[in-house]
Amino acid sequence: MPTPFARMTGLFKTYNLGGATIQALNGVDMDIEAGSFSVIMGPSGSGKSTLLHLLGGLDRPTNGRIEVGAQMLDKLDENALAIYRRKTVGFIFQSFNLLPTMTAVDNVALPMRFARVSRRERHEQALKLLDKVGLADRAYHKPTQLSGGQQQRVAVARSLANDPQLILADEPTGNLDLSSGASIMRLLSELHKSGRTVVVVTHDARMTRYATQTVHIIDGQVVTEAEYEAVLASLDEEMGEEEEEQ
Amino acid sequence: MTFAELLSTVFENLGRRKGRVTLTAMGVVIGTASVVVLVSLGIGLQRSTTEQMGAIGSLTQIQVYPGSGDSGPGMVVMKSAGGGSVSVSNVPSDQKLLTDVALRELAELPGVTAVIPQEYAQGGGMFSFEGLEGWGNTVGIGVKDMSVLGLTAEAGTLELSHGTAVIGHYVPRNFFDPRQRMGQEQPEPPDLLGKQLTQTLEKWTDDGSGGGESTRKMLQFRVVGIIAESGGEYDYSIHIPLADVTAINEWALGRRISRAKEGYSSAIVQVADVNQALDITAQITEMGYQAYTPQQFIQGLNSVFLIIQAVFGGIGAISLLVAAIGIANTMTMAILERTREIGLLKAIGATNQDVLSIFLGEAAGIGFIGGLGGVLIGWLGGQIINVLLMAYMVGQATEGGGPPPSMTIYTPLWLSVFSLVFATLVGLLSGLYPAMRAATLVPVTALKYE
Ligand SMILES: Nc1ncnc2c1ncn2[C@@H]1O[C@H](COP(=O)(O)OP(=O)(O)O)[C@@H](O)[C@H]1O
Numbered sequence: 242m243p244t245p246f247a248r249m250t251g252l253f254k255t256y257n258l259g260g261a262t263i264q265a266l267n268g269v270d271m272d273i274e275a276g277s278f279s280v281i282m283g284p285s286g287s288g289k290s291t292l293l294h295l296l297g298g299l300d301r302p303t304n305g306r307i308e309v310g311a312q313m314l315d316k317l318d319e320n321a322l323a324i325y326r327r328k329t330v331g332f333i334f335q336s337f338n339l340l341p342t343m344t345a346v347d348n349v350a351l352p353m354r355f356a357r358v359s360r361r362e363r364h365e366q367a368l369k370l371l372d373k374v375g376l377a378d379r380a381y382h383k384p385t386q387l388s389g390g391q392q393q394r395v396a397v398a399r400s401l402a403n404d405p406q407l408i409l410a411d412e413p414t415g416n417l418d419l420s421s422g423a424s425i426m427r428l429l430s431e432l433h434k435s436g437r438t439v440v441v442v443t444h445d446a447r448m449t450r451y452a453t454q455t456v457h458i459i460d461g462q463v464v465t466e467a468e469y470e471a472v473l474a475s476l477d478e479e480m481g482e483e484e485e486e487q
Numbered sequence: 488m489t490f491a492e493l494l495s496t497v498f499e500n501l502g503r504r505k506g507r508v509t510l511t512a513m514g515v516v517i518g519t520a521s522v523v524v525l526v527s528l529g530i531g532l533q534r535s536t537t538e539q540m541g542a543i544g545s546l547t548q549i550q551v552y553p554g555s556g557d558s559g560p561g562m563v564v565m566k567s568a569g570g571g572s573v574s575v576s577n578v579p580s581d582q583k584l585l586t587d588v589a590l591r592e593l594a595e596l597p598g599v600t601a602v603i604p605q606e607y608a609q610g611g612g613m614f615s616f617e618g619l620e621g622w623g624n625t626v627g628i629g630v631k632d633m634s635v636l637g638l639t640a641e642a643g644t645l646e647l648s649h650g651t652a653v654i655g656h657y658v659p660r661n662f663f664d665p666r667q668r669m670g671q672e673q674p675e676p677p678d679l680l681g682k683q684l685t686q687t688l689e690k691w692t693d694d695g696s697g698g699g700e701s702t703r704k705m706l707q708f709r710v711v712g713i714i715a716e717s718g719g720e721y722d723y724s725i726h727i728p729l730a731d732v733t734a735i736n737e738w739a740l741g742r743r744i745s746r747a748k749e750g751y752s753s754a755i756v757q758v759a760d761v762n763q764a765l766d767i768t769a770q771i772t773e774m775g776y777q778a779y780t781p782q783q784f785i786q787g788l789n790s791v792f793l794i795i796q797a798v799f800g801g802i803g804a805i806s807l808l809v810a811a812i813g814i815a816n817t818m819t820m821a822i823l824e825r826t827r828e829i830g831l832l833k834a835i836g837a838t839n840q841d842v843l844s845i846f847l848g849e850a851a852g853i854g855f856i857g858g859l860g861g862v863l864i865g866w867l868g869g870q871i872i873n874v875l876l877m878a879y880m881v882g883q884a885t886e887g888g889g890p891p892p893s894m895t896i897y898t899p900l901w902l903s904v905f906s907l908v909f910a911t912l913v914g915l916l917s918g919l920y921p922a923m924r925a926a927t928l929v930p931v932t933a934l935k936y937e
């Protein structure tokens with residue numbers, strides 16, 4: 242069996258909140274094949290975002306190893322990690338994170354600024370990417386002049402700016418209405434089909450339609466689908482009991 | 488990021504927050520402007536003073552006096568005729584006198600082009616000319632042609648010969664009419680060229696019991712030349728050949744003077760190169776004489792002005808310091824407000840150094856913009872003060888009748904450049920801490936910041 246594109250082994254992430262320690266990740270092992278579409282599902286607070294942040298090099302694990310391509314993320318220094326984020330990863334956030342004072346095309350071009358792409362080339366490339374997500378006619382709009390779905394499409398275009406192999410999306414449809422959400426899902430699926438490796442964290446079961454792998458997380462640990470359903474069922478029961486008590 | 492990329496990013500970011508940037512830069516404007524105005528004032532003071540001082544004496548001349556040794560004092564008593572006063576000077580046995588041999592020794596120092604002995608006439612009295620009376624030092628100059636001293640003639644010649652005198656520019660102004668009463672208009676200064684001046688010498692013969700008898704002698708000089716205004720002592724003196732002064736002094740002392748034994752009371756050492764003057768002065772002092780060059784004075788004055796400028800600059804710098812605190816505050820606020828932006832920049836691949844450069848650049852940019860405004864306003868302010876000051880002083884001068892004094896604020900280019908660089912550095916330094924905090928933020932923490 243060939244080594245996967247990304248491999249996470251024994252990942253722990255501990256947060257200290259005023260004396261109390263929170264185990265956000267509790268020994269996660271996970272492989273992501275090159276060119277796969279992975280969907281990570283789990284209840285709120287189960288550690289999905291934490292996992293995605295570690296994979297995207299936005300934070301460092303308390304313990305464990307992350308291997309992407311030939312790079313050991315936990316061994317990289319600050320500079321190398323920044324370059325990993327720049328070249329290998331495109332990150333899509335639930336809250337879009339566009340810079341409000343910049344136009345759509347400038348937002349899309351921003352990552353290329355740090356990749357030493359010339360101003361003109363950046364601009365042309367950003368226009369192409371906006372066209373690709375169907376927003377060519379909104380290139381010179383500010384984020385506030387765009388709908389949520391359009392803003393997220395700008396964010397998708399931005400994630401592609403430096404042509405990364407790995408696209409990470411953290412609840413990209415979480416702030417969107419159903420149809421906008423569906424169009425973002427289709428976009429992500431297209432990216433997958435064009436050969437990129439896509440990892441999406443979501444609550445939305447519709448996303449699993451596009452997935453080549455679905456991973457379930459509960460309390461910072463990867464569980465099987467059966468276990469996951471069981472836990473969800475028991476959670477529902479608890480909720481029901483609480484309601485009855487009231 | 489390339490430097491050009493950084494610059495455009497920085498100015499883009501500053502442009503996004505014009506109001507805040509302008510307010511913060513205002514502090515720097517005031518600080519820089521006060522540095523520029525105050526230091527310009529100091530420089531202006533120095534310039535006008537040095538200009539007037541250039542006049543004190545030629546920078547290539549060294550005044551040499553006999554050295555005052557420090558042991559075995561002997562006494563030489565000189566009887567001055569004028570007021571009957573007796574001046575006593577200590578003459579140590581090992582005193583270095585300015586004898587002819589000594590003058591030759593001085594002349595042999597490398598860099599010395601001429602040594603000219605000088606002697607003041609003793610018992611000098613009033614001058615008279617066609618009913619007018621005047622005063623002035625009578626100085627014997629040991630050189631045939633006074634142009635050796637770097638002087639030029641305004642009228643007539645600078646060549647001295649027996650019975651003639653070359654007078655300073657302001658000497659005619661010192662002649663007045665003794666019969667005139669207070670408040671009456673004095674006559675125009677007389678034209679003395681080619682005219683005969685009479686000097687009345689007077690000496691007091693001491694009879695040993697406090698009483699005495701005064702003897703007078705009349706002396707005649709023909710004025711053959713007037714020296715163009717030099718700004719120095721020459722302007723007020725009447726110059727005659729050294730031998731004539733020796734004759735006067737021998738009469739005043741009532742004995743013969745041996746220059747070989749007693750020497751001259753002073754000498755002017757002329758050097759070829761301005762830059763050697765201080766060195767040669769030191770050498771002459773080493774030899775045991777007293778030697779002075781206007782350069783020593785200028786040096787002393789320059790250090791005084793340096794202190795004045797430092798104090799003025801310091802006062803300005805304090806206002807810049809206040810501005811620096813303003814920049815630091817604005818940058819800290821900006822970094823709090825833009826924490827999520829910093830997180831995003833890092834998430835899309837900005838390195839710590841990129842973030843550091845951007846925020847340092849913005850802080851330096853505020854300093855630069857403020858500095859530019861400050862230099863401009865400071866320079867303009869200086870010009871306005873100059874105009875007002877000149878108008879005021881010209882008014883004062885015409886009332887008093889003298890020439891208008893030159894006291895102007897002067898802003899040299901280096902001061903503008905220095906102030907601009909300094910303001911930029913102040914901005915950079917005040918941004919250092921906030922920018923470092925921004926750069927080392929963990930991307931996720933920054934992105935989650937509310
Ligand atoms: N910066 C933090 N400090 C303290 N606790 C945190 C921090 N980030 C996340 N957590 C905690 O870690 C756990 C996992 O969080 P997260 O990965 O965001 O969950 P999810 O994305 O699955 O909803 C939660 O209990 C959350 O409260």
Ligand SMILES: [Mg+2]
Pocket residue numbers: 289290291411
């Ligand atoms: Mg989350």
